[in-house]
Amino acid sequence: MRIILLGPPGAGKGTQAKVLAKRLTLPHISTGDILRQNVSGNTTLGIKAKDFMNKGALVPDELVTQMLIERIDQPDTEKGFILDGYPRTLKQAEDLDNILKGRNAAIDFAVYLDTSGPVIIQRLSGRRVCSKCGLNFHIKNMPPKVDMLCDNCGGPLYQRGDDKEETIKKRVAVYKQESASLIEHYRDKQKLKCLNADGDAEGVLNKIILMAKEIDGSLKV
Ligand code: AP5
Numbered sequence: 077m078r079i080i081l082l083g084p085p086g087a088g089k090g091t092q093a094k095v096l097a098k099r100l101t102l103p104h105i106s107t108g109d110i111l112r113q114n115v116s117g118n119t120t121l122g123i124k125a126k127d128f129m130n131k132g133a134l135v136p137d138e139l140v141t142q143m144l145i146e147r148i149d150q151p152d153t154e155k156g157f158i159l160d161g162y163p164r165t166l167k168q169a170e171d172l173d174n175i176l177k178g179r180n181a182a183i184d185f186a187v188y189l190d191t192s193g194p195v196i197i198q199r200l201s202g203r204r205v206c207s208k209c210g211l212n213f214h215i216k217n218m219p220p221k222v223d224m225l226c227d228n229c230g231g232p233l234y235q236r237g238d239d240k241e242e243t244i245k246k247r248v249a250v251y252k253q254e255s256a257s258l259i260e261h262y263r264d265k266q267k268l269k270c271l272n273a274d275g276d277a278e279g280v281l282n283k284i285i286l287m288a289k290e291i292d293g294s295l296k297v
Contacts (some may be wrong), residue, residue: 077102077156077288077295078181080163083189083248084257086196086203087273091212092158092189095281099297100230100288103152107161109210110147112236114188130216132238132246134164134254141171148175166257184291186262187284189273193248200244204233218277 077101080091090106097104101228111129114122116272121143125135134140144162163169176182191199202215204224213220218263220226224233238247269287273280289295 077292078159078176078183079156079284079288080109080159080183080186080262081189082186082189082255082262083253083273084196085244086184086190086199087191087297088199088277089160089190091277092217092281092284093158094211095277096284097158098296099281099285100156101160102158103150104158104160105144105147105153105162107164109161110143111135122191126219129238130243132250134250137165137167137171140164145175148179155237160176163250165254166261169261172233183267185267185269185287187287188259188262188268188270189280190270190271191273193202196248197241200239201241201251203236203239205236206231207234208232210213211253262274 079096081087081093083089090108093104093106096102111122111125115129116122117124121139124139128135140162148157163172187261196208196217199214199217199248202217204213204215204220205211206213206226206229209226210226212218213226213233220233225231226233259268271280271283271287285297289297
């Protein structure tokens with residue numbers, strides 16, 4: 077099964093994708109995570125991407141798409157994947173269709189996690205991420221059991237550099253600019269499913285699982 081999670085920054089794409097990937101035993105592919113690994117590893121891609129990310133702008137399509145192709149071509153994606161953060165532009169969506177077509181594959185569905193403005197700000201300003209395993213926490217909504225340490229691996233939590241108020245506003249503006257055509261793309265292909273993602277994480281997850289089961293009734297979750 078190949079699922080895309082769409083939605084504004086803070087919609088919960090990463091949070092949902094991590095759990096969904098475990099439940100469906102599929103890899104979670106997050107272009108944001110891969111880019112951040114490249115930035116911290118000071119790779120050529122990371123050096124090129126860093127300034128765009130710090131400003132809350134999109135990294136150019138050709139860089140991200142090449143990075144995605146390399147990830148999709150790894151053997152663990154044979155049975156599918158949960159895609160988080162890609163596509164972000166209509167060009168990326170069209171490229172993804174072509175990449176998958178070339179591999180005799182297609183997206184099963186794209187879920188749009190509809191999230192309101194105040195919820196986005198509250199979630200992103202309180203987000204803390206594990207520096208070792210990447211698990212997401214929130215200082216109020218999903219606090220770790222021990223202050224600033226990861227429940228999963230004990231790693232120290234940090235605040236993402238782009239979770240500052242000014243950068244959050246820019247990221248949301250960029251998202252709004254690109255999202256309409258992206259959503260239309262999947263609606264036209266009858267692959268779009270929408271859900272209100274303002275509610276609690278477990279409720280949102282259960283709805284996504286139901287959507288997956290509608291597509292494949294034999295799915296073991
Ligand atoms: P990326 O890392 O993809 O960031 P984003 O899309 O801005 O999304 P976020 O990670 O901020 O939010 P999320 O929806 O995953 O929310 P989360 O689950 O963490 O991209 C970062 C940057 O990389 C981009 O700005 C761009 O520069 C570049 N980039 C990446 N992909 C690109 C591409 N394809 N093309 C070009 N450039 C690209 O949740 C947020 C917080 O809320 C957490 O604290 C969580 O605990 C909490 N939370 C989540 N769900 C709930 C809930 N239901 N109830 C209460 N709290 C919740």
